[in-house]
Each structure stands twice: as structure tokens, then as C-alpha cells.
Amino acid sequence: MDWTVIVMQLFTGLSLGMLYVMLALGLSIIFGLLTVVNFAHGAMYMWGAYAGVSIVAITGNFWLALIITPLVIGGYGLVVERGLIRPLYGRDINYPLLLTFGLQFIMIEIVRIFWGTSDQPFSSPDLLSAPIEMFGVFYFPSYRLFVIVVTIVICSVLWFFLEKTNLGLVIRAGTRDSLMVRALGIDMNRIWWLVFGIGSALAGIAGILASPIRSVFPEMGIAMLVECFVVVVVGGMGSLKGAILSGIIMGEAIAITTLFYPPMADIVIFLVMAVVLLVRPSGLFGRAGLLE
Amino acid sequence: MSEIKKKKVKGGKGMNRRTFLKTTGMAAGTMVFGGFHFVRHTQAASGPFKVGFPIPLTGPYGTEAKDQQAGAELAIAEINANGGVLGRKVELVVRDTKLKAAEAARRAKELLEAEKVELMSGCLSASNQLAVNQLAKEHGVPYVSVSQANEITQRQDNSVYTYHEAMNPHMTTQAVGEWVGKNFGKRWYYLTSDYAYGWQMTDGFKRKGKEFGAVDVGETKHPLGTSDYSSYMPRILAAKPDVLLLNNFGKDQLNSIKQATAFGLKKKMQLICPIILMSARIGAGWEAYDGVAGGTSFDWGLDIPTSKKFVSAFQKMHGRPPIDYAGYAYGGIKELLMAIGRAGSQDSVAIAEAIENRKYDNYKGNQWWRPCDHQSQQDVFIVRSKKDTAKYDVFEHVATVSGENERLLRTCVEVGMNPNKPVRTGLKK
Numbered sequence: 001m002d003w004t005v006i007v008m009q010l011f012t013g014l015s016l017g018m019l020y021v022m023l024a025l026g027l028s029i030i031f032g033l034l035t036v037v038n039f040a041h042g043a044m045y046m047w048g049a050y051a052g053v054s055i056v057a058i059t060g061n062f063w064l065a066l067i068i069t070p071l072v073i074g075g076y077g078l079v080v081e082r083g084l085i086r087p088l089y090g091r092d093i094n095y096p097l098l099l100t101f102g103l104q105f106i107m108i109e110i111v112r113i114f115w116g117t118s119d120q121p122f123s124s125p126d127l128l129s130a131p132i133e134m135f136g137v138f139y140f141p142s143y144r145l146f147v148i149v150v151t152i153v154i155c156s157v158l159w160f161f162l163e164k165t166n167l168g169l170v171i172r173a174g175t176r177d178s179l180m181v182r183a184l185g186i187d188m189n190r191i192w193w194l195v196f197g198i199g200s201a202l203a204g205i206a207g208i209l210a211s212p213i214r215s216v217f218p219e220m221g222i223a224m225l226v227e228c229f230v231v232v233v234v235g236g237m238g239s240l241k242g243a244i245l246s247g248i249i250m251g252e253a254i255a256i257t258t259l260f261y262p263p264m265a266d267i268v269i270f271l272v273m274a275v276v277l278l279v280r281p282s283g284l285f286g287r288a289g290l291l292e
Numbered sequence: 293m294s295e296i297k298k299k300k301v302k303g304g305k306g307m308n309r310r311t312f313l314k315t316t317g318m319a320a321g322t323m324v325f326g327g328f329h330f331v332r333h334t335q336a337a338s339g340p341f342k343v344g345f346p347i348p349l350t351g352p353y354g355t356e357a358k359d360q361q362a363g364a365e366l367a368i369a370e371i372n373a374n375g376g377v378l379g380r381k382v383e384l385v386v387r388d389t390k391l392k393a394a395e396a397a398r399r400a401k402e403l404l405e406a407e408k409v410e411l412m413s414g415c416l417s418a419s420n421q422l423a424v425n426q427l428a429k430e431h432g433v434p435y436v437s438v439s440q441a442n443e444i445t446q447r448q449d450n451s452v453y454t455y456h457e458a459m460n461p462h463m464t465t466q467a468v469g470e471w472v473g474k475n476f477g478k479r480w481y482y483l484t485s486d487y488a489y490g491w492q493m494t495d496g497f498k499r500k501g502k503e504f505g506a507v508d509v510g511e512t513k514h515p516l517g518t519s520d521y522s523s524y525m526p527r528i529l530a531a532k533p534d535v536l537l538l539n540n541f542g543k544d545q546l547n548s549i550k551q552a553t554a555f556g557l558k559k560k561m562q563l564i565c566p567i568i569l570m571s572a573r574i575g576a577g578w579e580a581y582d583g584v585a586g587g588t589s590f591d592w593g594l595d596i597p598t599s600k601k602f603v604s605a606f607q608k609m610h611g612r613p614p615i616d617y618a619g620y621a622y623g624g625i626k627e628l629l630m631a632i633g634r635a636g637s638q639d640s641v642a643i644a645e646a647i648e649n650r651k652y653d654n655y656k657g658n659q660w661w662r663p664c665d666h667q668s669q670q671d672v673f674i675v676r677s678k679k680d681t682a683k684y685d686v687f688e689h690v691a692t693v694s695g696e697n698e699r700l701l702r703t704c705v706e707v708g709m710n711p712n713k714p715v716r717t718g719l720k721k
Binding site for chain 1: 350354355358486512513514515517518519520522523524525526527529530543546547550551554555556571572574575576577579580
């Protein structure tokens with residue numbers, strides 16, 4: 001097999017992994033801080049795609065949609081946290097899990113009612129529609145490169161926010177010991193509220209970014225959510241570093257498997273999960289005892 | 293039998309002469325054909341005439357399934373407007389198979405035993421069809437299959453109850469392969485959905501390709517319901533094919549074409565789908581499908597009188613033109629209901645005799661029921677995707693491959709049937 005095929009395959013794996021990273025980040029940050037297993041995350045992703053479709057339909061501008069969509073979905077996340085999740089804090093972890101599980105079906109049904117069940121067309125912006133030549137040997141879709149770049153930028157911004165700002169410090173401290181942070185006079189409710197909004201916004205961006213690549217339909221988030229849970233579990237529940245690394249590992253695992261034995265591509269991520277959990281039961285970067 | 297008849301005559305205050313005649317007719321029919329099996333039907337012969345319709349509403353073929361339902365609804369509305377079947381109103385009972393054979397079997401059992409449907413149709417996948425066909429056979433209920441499968445008309449699965457209105461992978465690839473072989477290069481690559489539909493399409497193209505000296509330069513199989521095809525692209529590009537045959541369906545077709553276009557495959561090769569779907573084309577947008585060609589059983593733009601009639605009625609009922617799979621459901625269900633009407637009874641042999649050898653034109657020009665296996669012979673249309681000039685105007689019609697004289701069908705002997713006799717296997721004694 002030609003080495004260019006392998007290099008190209010690694011690239012497709014990277015771009016595939018980036019979608020996982022983007023979605024898993026939101027899932028992981030919400031879990032890390034709120035210990036909410038957000039089953040509505042896939043539906044948020046789907047809403048992000050539909051928000052993108054609608055904004056592009058109205059304005060005809062993909063770039064505008066890329067900016068507005070996370071704001072809309074993030075704003076919706078704030079409403080959900082304030083109205084639905086907050087009353088459940090302090091209860092068993094299953095309460096918000098069941099709530100968001102139900103919420104996702106409501107969200108899917110709303111889309112079915114207003115947009116119907118068929119696929120919505122969504123093309124990549126003209127600027128990014130042509131494949132570009134890489135190192136003079138193979139072609140790669142420019143849009144996928146763009147997705148890789150956007151994900152790197154967002155991860156960097158998120159890292160900077162969490163590591164270098166005061167608010168980030170509070171969030172990190174809250175992940176470790178929220179009782180202690182509250183004892184220091186910080187209103188953790190506001191922090192949780194904000195974090196849920198950020199997590200939702202990330203799902204929204206992932207949704208619109210995925211739309212020119214995959215089909216947009218009401219159940220698009222369900223399969224994606226399952227895969228992202230696997231990514232988060234492998235990375236370690238609540239770990240951002242873990243979500244990023246594991247997202248990329250999964251993308252590459254799928255790409256390499258496809259090259260050699262496609263029928264395995266569907267289940268390879270579960271195999272990786274099984275192996276990782278055997279060696280490290282709380283994931284690559286997970287803290288033990290978070291779920292107990 | 294006569295006891296039931298008596299009971300009905302005695303107790304039936306509302307029974308008019310017609311119903312009486314029909315009941316007697318049916319009784320006579322039983323005696324003639326010696327079938328015990330339709331005692332059950334006579335007992336059920338009150339209330340609406342139910343048509344069971346298990347389809348994969350959720351899953352990768354959901355969009356097409358919705359259109360199957362829309363086509364079935366139109367057929368039934370038209371039959372009801374003409375007085376129904378055997379004097380009874382027809383009712384469609386839809387169930388979701390989730391595209392799983394086991395689920396299809398469960399739903400079909402429920403339809404046959406709890407809903408007591410008297411005609412089965414539906415399904416959109418060979419494995420689902422075969423499961424439903426098996427149950428329909430066991431219950432002695434006719435099943436008109438409205439999606440592609442090769443096996444359904446083969447000896448093992450076929451029966452007097454089985455009717456296949458849709459095209460099958462063999463005839464599709466014979467027709468599309470012929471057109472591709474004449475018009476494009478000789479290096480063919482196959483992207484195959486890894487189950488019966490994909491295998492049979494790929495197999496059919498490989499066989500047809502040999503006639504044109506086509507070289508098989510590679511094949512990649514992908515699991516059903518794959519959403520990201522990027523990792524399949526490098527290998528396809530490396531094989532340098534002239535033609536890429538995408539033997540997949542529904543959202544899989546949509547996603548693979550959308551992504552193949554993004555990877556610039558169209559600059560290097562012609563993309564061909566055995567069945568190019570209007571539903572997927574609309575879901576993907578014109579840029580993705582631009583220039584992609586393939587076969588179809590029906591396109592709403594066909595210049596055929598019955599097609600125009602069907603399209604305008606469908607448009608009136610559903611506010612959009614029908615896709616090919618709406619056509620199958622419409623044509624198949626209407627055909628069977630009309631046959632039951634003509635037979636004047638629900639005896640399986642009488643229904644079969646009302647259909648076999650019949651030339652008909654319900655919505656797509658001439659079709660013909662082959663007696664030996666109940667396969668519908670029909671033309672295959674070749675269309676190419678273009679930029680929409682109006683909503684839903686997405687394909688240009690480039691060729692019609694005639695299906696006449698069984699030229700696209702396997703012979704009766706090839707499917708394991710007797711060419712000189714109509715199929716009577718599975719008949720309940």
C-alpha cells in the first residue's frame with residue numbers, strides 16, 4: 001500500500017476525530033463540573049445543525065450562522081440549566097440523567113414537527129467547497145481542514161480561559177471541591193449555569209460544523225451521542241485533556257481500521273474502550289471516584 | 293363453511309343482495325379450489341379491509357419509508373373513492389420496522405394476528421421483506437413487496453402469495469450496467485453497503501461489466517448506516533477508477549456522495565448509483581449530486597400519461613411530487629387491491645389468476661406480471677442529477693432501458709421456477 005494513502009488516511013482520521021473532540025468537550029466539561037450526564041447533548045448538536053440550516057436559509061451566510069448558532073444554542077442551554085437542571089442539584093445523579101434523556105426526545109419531536117423528518121440540504125460555503133492539494137500528492141476537502149483548524153482554535157481558547165483567567169480558576173477549583181469554593185463566598189450556581197451554557201454552545205458549533213459533511217435530520221444526534229460517550233469515558237469523565245486525546249484516538253482508530261478491515265470500523269471504538277478501561281478503569285485522564 | 297353462510301344470512305338484517313352474492317361466491321370459490329384456508333377470511337370479512345404496511349420509518353431509510361407510506365395512502369384513497377374492495381373500505385395499518393428483520397417479523401406477526409390484515413405490503417430491505425413474506429405465506433395472506441430484492445422471487449422464498457412489484461438488483465444492474473458500460477471507462481470500483489442489497493448490486497455490476505470488458509479495480513464494503521465515509525476515500529482515489537459505483541441507499545447514499553464530492557472524486561471519475569434517489573439528492577443539495585447518474589424505477593418528470601395522472605394526484609394529496617419508492621407502493625398496492633376486486637374473492641389462487649400474465653400500466657408505463665415468479669417486468673430509467681430549475685426538478689432523463697421480453701430478468705429456470713407454470717408453491721391446503 002502506498003504511503004500517501006496512509007498519510008491521507010491519518011488526515012481523514014484527524015478530521016473525524018475533531019468532530020468527536022468538539023462534542024465530547026461539551027459533554028465532559030458539563031459532567032466534570034455539574035456531574036450531570038447530559039443525554040440531551042446529542043439533541044443540542046442536532047439543534048445546532050438545524051439552527052445553522054435555518055440561519056443560512058434566511059441570511060444566506062454560513063459565517064454568520066457559525067457565529068450566531070453557538071450563541072443561540074448556548075442561550076438555550078442557559079435556559080435549560082436554570083429551568084430544568086437546577087432544581088435537581090443535590091439529588092441523585094440519575095435525576096438529571098433521566099431529565100435530559102426525556103428532554104432529548106422532546107427536542108427531536110419539536111424538530112420533526114417544524115422541519116419534518118427528511119434530510120435538510122446544507123452545503124459547505126463556496127470558499128471551502130473545493131478540495132485542495134496536499135503536499136502535491138493527494139486531495140483533501142478544504143472544509144475538513146477548516147473543521148480541524150476551528151477545533152484547534154476552540155480548544156486553545158477554552159484552555160486559555162480555564163488556565164489563565166480568574167473565572168477559569170474558579171471553575172477548576174469547583175471541579176475539585178465545590179463545597180470549599182462556596183465556603184470562600186463564590187456563587188457556584190452562577191458558575192454551573194455558565195458552564196452548562198458553554199457546553200451547549202460547543203454542541204451547537206459541532207452541529208453546524210458537521211452539517212456540510214453529514215446529513216441533517218432529527219435523529220442525527222443519537223448515534224453521535226453514543227460515540228461521544230465512548231470518547232468521554234475513554235478520555236476520563238470530566239477531563240478536557242482526556243476528551244481531546246481520546247477524540248483524536250477514536251478518529252484515527254476508525255480511519256486505520258477502515259483501511260484494513262472496514263466491517264470492524266463500526267465497533268472499533270468499543271474495542272478501544274474495552275481495552276482502555278481494562279488498563280485504566282477511570283479512563284486515560286479520569287479521576288477515580290467521581291461517579292461514586 | 294355453509295354454517296357460517298347461514299348464520300350471516302339469518303343474522304344479517306343489513307345484508308343486501310350484493311353482500312349475499314359475494315359471500316355465496318366466496319363459498320363457491322372455496323369449494324372449487326378446495327381451500328380450507330380462507331374460512332378465516334370469511335370470518336374476518338366485515339369491517340374495513342386492512343392492509344398491513346411495515347416500513348423502516350426510523351433509521352437510515354426513514355425518508356424513503358415516509359414516501360412509501362404516502363404512495364400507499366394515495367392508492368388506498370383511490371380504491372376507496374371507487375367503492376373499496378369487495379364492498380369494504382380499505383384501511384392502511386402502518387408499523388415501524390426500524391430496518392431490522394426481527395422487528396419487521398414481530399410487526400408483521402402483530403399485523404397478521406392482532407390486526408387481521410388481509411393484504412400485506414411494505415418493507416424496504418431484502419431481509420425485512422423475506423421475513424414478512426415468510427409470515428404472510430404462513431398465514432395465507434398475499435404480500436406485495438415494494439422494494440428491491442433478488443431472493444423474494446426465487447424458489448425458496450417465492451410463493452403463490454408473493455408478488456414483487458419493485459425492480460430487483462439483478463434487473464437494475466443489468467440496465468444501469470449496460471448504460472455505464474456503453475458510456476464510461478473500463479476501470480470500475482465498488483463502494484458496497486455490507487448487506488444483501490449492496491452485495492447483489494455489486495455482483496450484478498461485476499457480471500454485466502464483463503460484457504463490456506470492464507476491469508474490477510477494487511471494492512470497499514461499509515456497514516449499513518455509516519455516516520462518515522472520509523476514511524474510505526483515500527483507497528478509492530488510489531485505485532484510479534473511471535467509474536465509482538455506489539451500491540448503497542438512503543442516508544448512506546446521501547452521505548457518501550456528499551463526502552465523495554468534497555474529496556474531489558468527481559473530477560477523476562464518474563459516480564454512478566444503481567438507484568439514484570430523489571429524496572437523497574434533495575437532502576444533499578445539488579452541488580453534491582451534480583453530474584451523478586443512476587437508475588430509477590420512476591421519476592415524476594416522465595412523459596407518460598399514467599405517470600402524469602399519478603403525479604398530479606399525489607401532488608394534490610401530499611403537496612409534493614412522489615419519489616420512486618412512493619411509486620412502487622402506489623402501483624403495487626393498487627394492483628393487488630384491483631386484482632382482489634376482479635377476482636371477486638380472497639382466494640389466493642383466484643387473486644393470482646387475476647394478476648398473472650397481466651399487462652398493466654398503473655403509473656410508469658407498461659408493466660407485466662410474469663406468472664412463474666410474480667415478478668413485475670418493467671422499464672428502467674437512467675437519470676442524471678442537475679441543478680434545480682424549480683423545487684423538486686432535480687433529474688434530467690438521459691435514457692430508458694427497456695425491460696421488454698424479460699431481457700432484464702433472470703429466466704424462470706434461473707430463479708428455480710417452472711417457466712411453463714404459474715407459481716403455486718406454498719399454497720395452503
